[in-house]
Amino acid sequence: MSERIIDFKKMDGLVPAIAQDSLSGKVLMQGYMNEEALAKTKESGMVTFFSRSKNRLWTKGETSGNFMELVSIAVDCDGDSILVKANPRGPVCHTGADTCFDEVNDSKTGFIDQLRAIIKDRKNNPTDKSYTASLFAKGINKVAQKVGEEAVEIVIEAKDDNKELFMGEAADLLYHYLVLLEAKGYELDEVMEVLIDRHQKK
Numbered sequence: 001m002s003e004r005i006i007d008f009k010k011m012d013g014l015v016p017a018i019a020q021d022s023l024s025g026k027v028l029m030q031g032y033m034n035e036e037a038l039a040k041t042k043e044s045g046m047v048t049f050f051s052r053s054k055n056r057l058w059t060k061g062e063t064s065g066n067f068m069e070l071v072s073i074a075v076d077c078d079g080d081s082i083l084v085k086a087n088p089r090g091p092v093c094h095t096g097a098d099t100c101f102d103e104v105n106d107s108k109t110g111f112i113d114q115l116r117a118i119i120k121d122r123k124n125n126p127t128d129k130s131y132t133a134s135l136f137a138k139g140i141n142k143v144a145q146k147v148g149e150e151a152v153e154i155v156i157e158a159k160d161d162n163k164e165l166f167m168g169e170a171a172d173l174l175y176h177y178l179v180l181l182e183a184k185g186y187e188l189d190e191v192m193e194v195l196i197d198r199h200q201k202k
């Protein structure tokens, strides 16, 4: 894949830059970048725009402390728009809203896709230190057995009233469930297809 070139000349040295939450996928805000803003974003790891009202570089969060940590940068097909994936440290909008489009941005479920990618990587590139790799090495029976054990443990915690212990078991079950899918060679998306299909049949 050839690297896409940004055409800063098209619009007087500025291109629109759309900031997206790398975990939730929500659009956070839109600003403009010139070459310096883009360079500063890459160099500092904090998303920096060119503010037309201030007429200078503006690092998002420089006054509020709600920086947006850079995750990745992509350029659109025409080379005149930038997509910045970021982790916001707090509400993005000056109004106090999570995003400039007045959306709530509190979902962390996008992390499941990162976790799936890590699990797949542990399967394909096992290391001695990885617990996940050790599960794959023990085979499908052991992985399935672990899911069964974790399921029993969450049942036990469900009957109790300790949120911390319950959350721990809930995380264990979800993680081992994802490992089981990977061990079987199936994708979580295929489970989603089953659910979507059932939903549509209603």
Ligand SMILES: [Zn+2]
Binding pocket: 029, 092, 093, 094, 095, 099, 100, 101
């Ligand atoms: Zn705003």
